[in-house]
Amino acid sequence: MERIKPRTLSGFMELLPKPQMQMERIMETLRKNYALYGFTPLDTPAIEDAQILLAKGGGETEKQIYRFQKGDSDLALRFDLTVPLAKYVALHYGELSFPFRRYQIAKVYRGERAQRGRFREFYQADIDIIGDGKLDILNEAEIPSIIYRTLSQLGLKRFQIRINNRKILNGFYAMLGLGAQAGEIMRTVDKLDKIGAENVRAILVDEAGVDAASADEILKFIAITGNNAAVLTALEGYRGRNAGFDQGLSELEAVTKNLSAFGVPEENFRVDLTIARGLDYYTGTVYETALLDHPEIGSVCSGGRYDNLAEYYTDKQLPGVGISIGLTRLFYVLGEQGYLNDALNTAPADVLILPMTDDLTPAITLATMLRNAGIRAQLYAEQKKFKAKMSYADKLGIPYCILLGEDEIAQGVVSCKNMATGEQITVAAADAIQTIQAGLDAANCGTVIHDHT
């Protein structure tokens, strides 16, 4: 038979079992945390009508999208989870209750040029809260507090959620008479981290048509830094000159206050006037999340407030706030930077049962006991040398082996070996289960991410 060389497409993450288990733990932590805040899981198709996905149209999206015909249908793979959400909410509006809170952890597709750390298929983990007509500002504090709780439970410590408000930015530029250019200016200022203040100033003056005095004002404004109280105090100095600015500042103050009430420590969130988010649809609060020890990675979790989620599909006004973790990229970065906790049990089973008799009934009964106790048990009945069986358990990192021979069966006991310590005990099955459960509990108390601080 002629064989085809197996390969996985470049730009597509395909993990080996051990890292896959770490990824699963991360996703489970995300699901659990999102559910604790009243978000309902959604699952929309990966394929949509191309016309619908591209309703907004234009730009990079259209070039990157996977689009194809099947029969008469013009189809495309989703490139994010926000457009499908907009479609969903517009389509099922009458059957939903608002505010509508949903999470979705799913793959999206972008046919970008493949390069290291860039993926064409990747998970996004999104939470959004959609209001009908209105949406209370409290939600804008709750969203980053969920991210704080989730990242902390994963074991991450040195991260910072950075918060700003587009109304403050728009209001400030309006004060300078630069309201019309505000969008372009913000996109430039957004690059501050990457290109530095001097280059930002140059682009503003040379390309955005900002006069030198205003450019200085802008740089002075975005240079307002310090702890949150200091930044808010500095911003109070601008109050009274633009209604939008004043509203944005009040919102930012409310978000900051409530973030404290949610228990987010100040070291993990920071008002940052340079954050604008390049995309046009944010209208109020905006978020980015930095790994403090790896600023070069950029934001691992971003989002914000928008006034009109589904304007391409419905005349209903549906404001919302949401945030998205680029999960595949984050996982890749965590692995690259040595953040994944290798001490955590990633074996497919907790116990490998090695039957030593022809009749497998006692081994099967024991496996059922273990499974009923919530212990992951694998029966190993292959005809191999004893050493090969032990080596199998070792390679997979299975923490316990149970040997079951004629003697054990006759005496109503099992021989249970702790693979880490080498210690072997011969006890009743119920006692072995207790020992194993205690050992597993101790081993499983770590987090997926091991932040070196």
Place this chain on the structure above:
Amino acid sequence: MERIKPRTLSGFMELLPKPQMQMERIMETLRKNYALYGFTPLDTPAIEDAQILLAKGGGETEKQIYRFQKGDSDLALRFDLTVPLAKYVALHYGELSFPFRRYQIAKVYRGERAQRGRFREFYQADIDIIGDGKLDILNEAEIPSIIYRTLSQLGLKRFQIRINNRKILNGFYAMLGLGAQAGEIMRTVDKLDKIGAENVRAILVDEAGVDAASADEILKFIAITGNNAAVLTALEGYRGRNAGFDQGLSELEAVTKNLSAFGVPEENFRVDLTIARGLDYYTGTVYETALLDHPEIGSVCSGGRYDNLAEYYTDKQLPGVGISIGLTRLFYVLGEQGYLNDALNTAPADVLILPMTDDLTPAITLATMLRNAGIRAQLYAEQKKFKAKMSYADKLGIPYCILLGEDEIAQGVVSCKNMATGEQITVAAADAIQTIQAGLDAANCGTVIHDHT
């Protein structure tokens, strides 16, 4: 702005929040059960190189596949999870330990003609055990026992896993001198349930070139029914005439014996000589699963033993055994037939917190307490009339509301309303949490599926 009418493509399941929550519970039950048997979760790309996916080539698959170009690449969406597994195992052979047990619950794509109950995007939930060179027969009993446990935990009762062995069939046809036609005969016999014995006989004689006497022998053979012991006894009558038959019978006896040891009651598994599975790659044990009250649905979970998983990609001999639940179709059928338990809590939250004060700090603190206790809590801060807030909780089926006004805060209590009974208690937050947890535990003890027996 011109609007595009939102729609979801036909043949693509997109659930509302309540059924989605039921689907999530089913998937969680599957994941938990598969993990208990030592299966590791895998996640392969939805897009693969078309040449690799179609290595086996030909037939219906090629017509149904979603295949498209991107740049120079000839791409396709996976149409099952077995071909990607074969690729994975061949590609990562050196980094895996065998037997390799994996589960994968993921979407696959087939561009079939859309019709009611047929899906173009659907979940398959697969478990497979892959050996390196050899694989013990015990695995062929364990696989259906996992399905028994999983379906039972979901609440299904009236189902039957039907088991046969291709070696018995091949051996039997060899006895009749029909070895060369065995494949065609089995595909015909496989239709017995659908077209009846007379039509099977007619096709065998008219199209498969079977003589009348042999056709009668075949019909007599597949008419062997009764309990498992009776069928096995009848089969023993054929022993000694064909080595393959004898081996298949011994395997079937071993599988039957071990299924009992695994605790699968005889009413839930049955030796059935009409089961052959049309696909060529099964070589030993084969499985189908029927819903006894809905035979018209066909098999909801099928699989079997194969001798060579990845022959298109590697010269390694990789025998395996696996089974697959057509999850989307099963879910659809369960819904259609009224099997989904509507009494189960499918609300996005367990508690809706209604703050009655301007300062939201006490409400936020309470929400954090609830979440830390594992209770899903939603803060509802929207400016709405009290009645509208209650109606929101009612519509979503949220079981408890907590009211928090100045009086409660001053007295250090909360007012907690059970939405089902209307009962309201005013107690300390810790006591409310206890009451809520007890209520939730009682409400959550049901199963997702409600089998009417």
